[in-house]
Amino acid sequence: MFKNPLGKKKYIEINVSREELMHDVAFPGKYTCSACSSSLSEGELLVNNWVCPRCSFHFALTAGERIMALCDEDSFEEFNAGLSSSNILGFPGYAEKLVRGEQETGFPEAVVTGVARINGHKIVLGVMESRFMMASMGVVVGEKICQAAERAIIEKCPLLMIAASGGARMQEGMVSLMQMTRTSAVIGELHRQGLLFISLLTNPTTGGVLASFASLADIIIAEPGALIGFAGPRVIQQTIKQQMPERFQRAEFLLEHGMLDMVVERARLKETLGSLLALHAGGK
Amino acid sequence: MIRRQFDFEQKYQDFMSKLDQLKDQAEGMDFDLQKEMVELESRMSGIRAAKYQNLSAWERVLLSRHIDRPGTVDYIDYLCESWIELHGDRLFADDQAIVGAIGMFEGRPLTIIGHRKGRSTRDNVRYNFGMPQPEGYRKVHRLLLQAEKFGRPVITFIDTPGAYPGIGAEERGQAWAISDLLMTLSSLRVPVIAIVIGEGGSGGALALAVGDRLLMLSNAVFSVASPEACASILWKTPDKAEEMAEVLKITAPDLLEQKIIDGIIEEPVGGANQDFETTAKLIKEALKRELDILMQQNIDDLINLRYARIRSLGKHFINETVG
Numbered sequence: 083m084f085k086n087p088l089g090k091k092k093y094i095e096i097n098v099s100r101e102e103l104m105h106d107v108a109f110p111g112k113y114t115c116s117a118c119s120s121s122l123s124e125g126e127l128l129v130n131n132w133v134c135p136r137c138s139f140h141f142a143l144t145a146g147e148r149i150m151a152l153c154d155e156d157s158f159e160e161f162n163a164g165l166s167s168s169n170i171l172g173f174p175g176y177a178e179k180l181v182r183g184e185q186e187t188g189f190p191e192a193v194v195t196g197v198a199r200i201n202g203h204k205i206v207l208g209v210m211e212s213r214f215m216m217a218s219m220g221v222v223v224g225e226k227i228c229q230a231a232e233r234a235i236i237e238k239c240p241l242l243m244i245a246a247s248g249g250a251r252m253q254e255g256m257v258s259l260m261q262m263t264r265t266s267a268v269i270g271e272l273h274r275q276g277l278l279f280i281s282l283l284t285n286p287t288t289g290g291v292l293a294s295f296a297s298l299a300d301i302i303i304a305e306p307g308a309l310i311g312f313a314g315p316r317v318i319q320q321t322i323k324q325q326m327p328e329r330f331q332r333a334e335f336l337l338e339h340g341m342l343d344m345v346v347e348r349a350r351l352k353e354t355l356g357s358l359l360a361l362h363a364g365g366k
Numbered sequence: 367m368i369r370r371q372f373d374f375e376q377k378y379q380d381f382m383s384k385l386d387q388l389k390d391q392a393e394g395m396d397f398d399l400q401k402e403m404v405e406l407e408s409r410m411s412g413i414r415a416a417k418y419q420n421l422s423a424w425e426r427v428l429l430s431r432h433i434d435r436p437g438t439v440d441y442i443d444y445l446c447e448s449w450i451e452l453h454g455d456r457l458f459a460d461d462q463a464i465v466g467a468i469g470m471f472e473g474r475p476l477t478i479i480g481h482r483k484g485r486s487t488r489d490n491v492r493y494n495f496g497m498p499q500p501e502g503y504r505k506v507h508r509l510l511l512q513a514e515k516f517g518r519p520v521i522t523f524i525d526t527p528g529a530y531p532g533i534g535a536e537e538r539g540q541a542w543a544i545s546d547l548l549m550t551l552s553s554l555r556v557p558v559i560a561i562v563i564g565e566g567g568s569g570g571a572l573a574l575a576v577g578d579r580l581l582m583l584s585n586a587v588f589s590v591a592s593p594e595a596c597a598s599i600l601w602k603t604p605d606k607a608e609e610m611a612e613v614l615k616i617t618a619p620d621l622l623e624q625k626i627i628d629g630i631i632e633e634p635v636g637g638a639n640q641d642f643e644t645t646a647k648l649i650k651e652a653l654k655r656e657l658d659i660l661m662q663q664n665i666d667d668l669i670n671l672r673y674a675r676i677r678s679l680g681k682h683f684i685n686e687t688v689g
Binding site: 165166167168170171172173174221222224225228250252253254255256257258259260261262263264266267268269270271273274289290292293294295296297298311312313314317318321322324326327330331339340341 | 529530531532533535536537538539540541542544545546548549550552553568569572575576588589590591595596599600613614615616621624626673676677679680681683684685
């Protein structure tokens with residue numbers, strides 16, 4: 083979808099009409115909501131932004147779907163599409179995982195970056211693709227995020243990062259941990275330039291990604307119900323051997339504890355981002 | 367089973383004490399074994415030196431966690447003619463897992479910050495086994511800005527299994543506290559030298575490991591997550607931690623090769639846990655040497671160099687395929 087040998091602008095294509103999608107409602111049962119177990123059709127979910135119409139559970143979106151849902155039509159132009167990872171430590175099984183990640187997602191790495199427009203406002207956008215090795219951050223993911231921030235500095239426009247990640251990419255050892263430092267340093271430079279940085283945390287955003295660029299934004303938004311935390315719930319459970327509070331590490335819990343600016347449901351996301359961008363028009 | 371103890375030293379000491387007994391015995395004999403004894407002794411000391419030259423990654427993990435390994439406070443005591451501990455993050459609490467101080471080093475005031483572990487059960491509980499809560503990192507943040515205000519260079523000592531994974535830590539924003547430090551340290555307008563003295567565990571260690579120089583003691587380790595955790599997550603069993611320690615490349619020589627650290631402070635044979643004085647002296651010399659260089663630099667140049675250094679971390683590993 084993003085292959086672009088000729089260097090032309092690339093857009094995501096949607097080749098199904100709304101009518102066709104609605105038609106699909108007649109054949110329910112393809113998907114099961116993992117929160118309320120409702121049987122749902124693809125069409126029903128597509129017209130509802132992949133949110134369960136019964137219980138508002140937010141299904142995971144692919145990077146392509148995310149871009150389509152948020153950006154003005156045909157406005158997304160990807161850059162750094164060719165950056166790919168290699169098995170830098172010779173870690174057993176890593177090369178195969180990279181191949182599988184690319185086969186499953188169509189992307190050579192776990193973040194897609196580009197220039198786009200939301201309600202006419204130019205932004206640099208980075209979207210993490212959680213199907214690619216849980217969007218763990220290795221050196222290439224780190225590099226693409228750094229370059230996205232640098233592109234925002236060059237273009238003097240806001241940066242929007244849509245985070246989803248299991249954390250650092252352990253298969254790359256310490257080099258992956260160092261991506262926390264790198265991305266944080268570059269975001270520091272973006273702030274010194276007076277540019278707006280918005281971070282959208284989606285399910286799940288944990289570990290090294292949350293403890294670096296994703297939590298360093300001017301405005302932090304989360305999707306309802308998203309798991310957001312430094313340590314994974316299983317690790318905490320093993321350490322403290324106690325029952326977790328209800329909705330622990332969920333977006334609403336973090337909002338209550340003062341860690342987020344807002345929790346915004348998917349249907350209102352574009353409108354909310356558009357308003358924020360309008361309030362910071364001119365990149366400032 | 368994975369080895370939980372670094373047992374070479376014990377075996378060596380046992381052998382040497384038997385050798386001493388033999389020597390005593392040999393003295394009463396009417397034949398001379400002096401030459402053989404000396405030979406055996408020197409052979410053993412050669413074997414020991416060679417052993418410490420060729421420790422496996424897991425043996426270094428065990429040494430880095432050794433109960434007798436000197437910690438941040440030991441080094442501050444050695445380095446500073448005088449020092450004063452400062453407490454609290456001014457927001458919530460004073461986290462004892464991190465010690466923050468101002469000390470006089472070679473006639474120069476420094477801000478010194480490091481993880482603190484205990485040697486007794488009581489102290490381990492008090493210092494939470496060196497695992498900081500968000501308020502620990504926020505104390506560091508406060509002390510960094512203070513150092514910047516007074517133009518004091520900052521030294522950090524890294525020695526932690528990781529940031530504490532607990533309910534309160536999550537409620538109070540562990541991730542936010544850590545990322546704040548990474549960003550602040552990357553542009554702090556005073557020289558910063560970080561030294562990994564023991565266990566460098568994950569993001570909780572990284573939060574103090576950003577600066578103009580990142581040095582490591584030769585038996586310290588620095589890992590994306592503990593070998594046990596990585597083995598549990600990736601290989602579904604913590605029993606393969608020894609093997610994982612090897613493939614993760616977490617030792618000082620590995621990290622120097624990956625250009626993640628800038629230098630290694632070579633511990634004496636037997637490790638820092640057996641020879642604190644020599645180790646501390648080597649740290650002192652390294653600090654003096656690096657501080658002399660950094661203090662001469664113009665602060666804007668220093669910040670630019672630090673930024674460039676951080677920006678390039680791991681960059682030599684990136685391929686670009688034309689697609």
